[in-house]
Amino acid sequence: MNELIGKAILKRYSLQITSKILLSTLLFLIAFSVSARGIYQTDKDFLAEAFDNNVPKSQVIWMKGDVSKKVADILGHRYAGLRIRYWQDEQRSAWVLEEIGKTEPINFGIVIADNKVEWVKVLAFRESRGDEIRYPAFTKQFKEAELTEDQLDRHIDSISGATLSVRAMTKVVRLALYLAKNN
């Protein structure tokens, strides 16, 4: 009998300890976590970085005729706008494009030089899963990527739980490469 009571007391005590440990771990993690979702870089800052603070005047590509059709082919749906804006100087062009991951739009910044990707950045992320794609370990896969027959010249390794975000990024990079090439 005493053994049973002893066991019960021990159980309750260990339960309390477990809960306390979990709670403090949680608070610790919340306090020291790094940024995960939101706006990582504004369009303005991205362009300033791309052109070393010497941002050229923007130009537009109108979505009409063949261009509109090709863009729809690449994205898998019609482009939700009349024009695509871009910035270009002698060496490079910069594109700010938006594409839906699973249900939310993701903002991407792409810099292209010599018809190859110079670098890609996730500017804003709003989904509840998949934000790991913003890390350099992931985006560096796109460095020097170019188009071979409208497809990327390489396979992009995905991250579990981020498949749709990866797809969105790949589509948008292809689009930027295509527009830069045919402009």
Added chain:
Amino acid sequence: MIFKRTMLAASLMAAVSAAQAAAPTNEEIWQKLQQIQDQLSNVQQQNKLLKAENDGLKLQVDSNEKLAKDATEAAEAVAIATEEAVSNVSLLGDKTSIGGYGELHYNNLDDQNGSSDKDEIDFHRFVLFFGHEFNDDLRFFSELEVEHAVVEGGAGAVELEQAYLQYDLNENNTVTAGLFLVPVGILNETHEPPTFYGTERNPVEKNIIPSTWWEGGLMASGEITEGFSYDVAVTSGLKTDVGTNYKIRKGRGQVAQATAKDPAYTARLKWTGVPGLELAATIQYQQDIAQGQDSSVDSGTLFETHAVFERGGFGLRALYATWNLDGDGPKSVGADEQTGWYVEPSYKFSDNFGIFARYNEWDNQAGNSTDTEYGQIDLGINWWPHKDVVVKLDYQDQDVPKGKTELDGINVGLGYQF
């Protein structure tokens, strides 16, 4: 010499007389001057006219330039207005989302040890997702499922597998409350048909984890550092029963008026820092894994770990899970340890076609020395005509304890997601 001088004199005289003959009279000179003056006035007049014309043209050019500028501004304004109008319209329907997945199965399996053959065609799952964004930080998500097509008089079930509210505490952390999938395993949270190989879900996760496993409660999730995420949950727990030899899968209460005397504590750490690789480990502790209904059962602890690797077309999944059930009850039937593991290499030849092989082992009575271990080998292909649609064909070969149903044969599956 004299001859030359004469010639010279003669030509000089001829020239002078010729000139004298052409020299105009004063009258003629005066007339010529008048002519030239008239011509000059003409030219001056014409010049004036040209200047006037030129000024007129300049004005026109300026006016045209202004028209062109106005037209461009108007076009720009129309473009902006149209884009805004379009985005406003799409925003209206944006907040609520619908999705789903489903799978049709055909099984042609022969029982090697008896007559419990499985020759079936079954719409195994029809699932609908409904989600709604209240605002940027607060959302609702749900999963409603119909299993085996018909519920009344059939083998089917209507299940609410997920229904939760999720709130972003800050940019790094999220709180989830309601009915949600337990953060464990590979398939438990991601099991849409195009996302895995094999018509049926693998028997290890099914019998040991036990997938698909959902509970009701509260969960905190977030990112600790680059690629490192956590999930911590307090939820309803399993209720194992002596009638089923404390088989862990039979202990799922599914939040259907489930006995909630004993909560379960779950914690998972996941690393996805490198593209193509996921490593995770989950532990769960439940103080009384029979919810106080069986005094011979005490606590239950789960440990699960897995790796998912993808590089180019090559894929590899490996998972290990083990339950430890305390108490004389489970121990007496060897259910104090329930363990399983599998390894699944795969290769995708293209975006549309892949093959896989899987070796599975599991035992729901691993604690005793009798042979109660199951094994299964699967070999098969997946064909994706579209990234969201899949056709599966696989062959399975089981290895079972003596006298148990041993199902070997083929499975064909059709699945979709949207």
